[in-house]
Amino acid sequence: MTANSQTREFRSGYVALVGRPNAGKSTLLNALVGQKIAAVSDKPQTTRFRIQGVITEPEGQIVLVDTPGVHRPGYEMNRRMMATVQDALMGVDLVCLIRDASVSTGSGDKFVLELIQRAKKPALLLLNKIDKVKDKTELLPLLDWYQNEYDWRELIPISALRGDDVNDVLPVEMIKHLPEGEPLFGEDELTDQSVRTMVAEIVREKILLTTHEEIPYVTAVVVEKWDEEREDFTRIHCAIFVERTSQKKIVIGKGAARLKEIGIQARADIESLIGHRCHLELFVKVEKDWRDKVGLLDDLGIRQG
Template sequence: MTKSAFIAIVGCPNVGKSSLLNAFVGKKVAIVSDKPHTTRTRIMGVVTRGETQLVFLDTPGVLKPHSRLGDFMAKSIEEAMSGVDAALLVVEPTPKIRVPEEDLLGKLKAADLPTVLAINKIDAVEEKTDLLACLAAWKDRHGFDDLYPVSAHTGDGLDGLLDKLAAYAFESPHFFPSDATSDQPESVLAGELVREQMLRLLRQEVPHGVAVMVEPINERENQNGQTVLDVEATILCERENHKGIIIGKKGAMLKQISTNARLQMESLFGAKVNLKCWVKVKEDWRDRQSILNQLGYRI
């Protein structure tokens, strides 16, 4: 008898939602960076263990929208929270409860959604008493089904958390094949890996103003019989000077971005990748609905 559950992963920016999703799935299906607002769309990650399939919905960190892209990000959190079987609220290992978290708690309560709390990054906590203070601060809030101190980096606590989440599964067909890991097509994952390198290598305002469009990926065999994926990515940025920064001196930055992204793609797709990247300026793309639609930032 097969079982499934849909689980929304919610929380403030940068708390490690996407890192946890990747740790659950065992593969990088969502990009990660040390800058807030890395995730822009709802991304599904799939974990199938025997009869039970868990479908996780990773969401952008809660924020106040400042553009149409921001509106879309906020809506994708709301959408993820409706129609799931449970929510996983991820927080930093500190006793401080932040305003957006208070808002989220209100929404989870209104939706009457069973919620588990994950206190992430416990590997970074030096004093045990700090963690105890954090547990105490959250314990009596909201009526969580359970609280789990975990680390997406070391894997600490994740088995117990997954077992707990699996208990929300109910009798139903599986929604994805048992070997599926994500609902994102390869071209979207490839674009995200390019964006991830920009988040890592460039200063804050530049990567937040970029989007990456990838043509349908062509698969072929080279003369040695190896599978090669041809990936053509166009990086959209908001200003001429940003274009200059992305390309770098004699193209050095763009080369670094594409080499790193290509290596990530090769490990994710298990094939050789031939990646070509172009940079184009499209002012105000974050507020232009037609471009947002093309990029898939629409509900």
């Protein structure tokens, strides 16, 4: 403990990032942690399970919990995703509602609010994507609406993408609301995600970024083989699951062009993650109704809560 901490105690605790799909929760997690640990895409429902990221500051340690975007569940996978959100809300010291400030209010917002109202936790409202809001007075009705719905500790406009008010403002604000306590993790333990999980997520992210319509929703990725052939060279096999043969054709693309592009993009990210060269082999497999298959969901890490 430093001399300074004799007067101000160190604080530590869990902070949930919750909100509607596509609001920018995972972008914010990555920006705050300072490393890409969660997949990000312009498609809703990118995040499928809980992802933890740790920030350690002189005043305290924040364990961020990124969660899937709140939506109406249609499949077992989506029910599990929503159970993860509920579970996160119960287990944290502080909740951050991430709201895309560039879109208007709808029934989905009310639903997220109800979850927060039920959890009765201290909460910050983070109005994200303010870089997209040219006239800031447009935020006033939104702020009004939210202020009437909950006793927010703070309302903070941010841009997770550009970094406005992210690293200089948010950690300080979050730490204020955490209990006094020792660090929960070592400073070098940035995340609870295994390297293999992060590799599978990198591949899935590239699929989300290069496909449209239903493909992002019906795709899952599993690392099936991992051979560290040499200290500086790893051979990785990933299976890409889709639900129908027609979807397999789309992912592969004409003359396998799309799969090749996914592989090129993923390999670049994987090599910077593992710190050396890799050979990435991608296989597309059809697994009918995998989103309702309990065993496969368990294998994919999409757990209950």
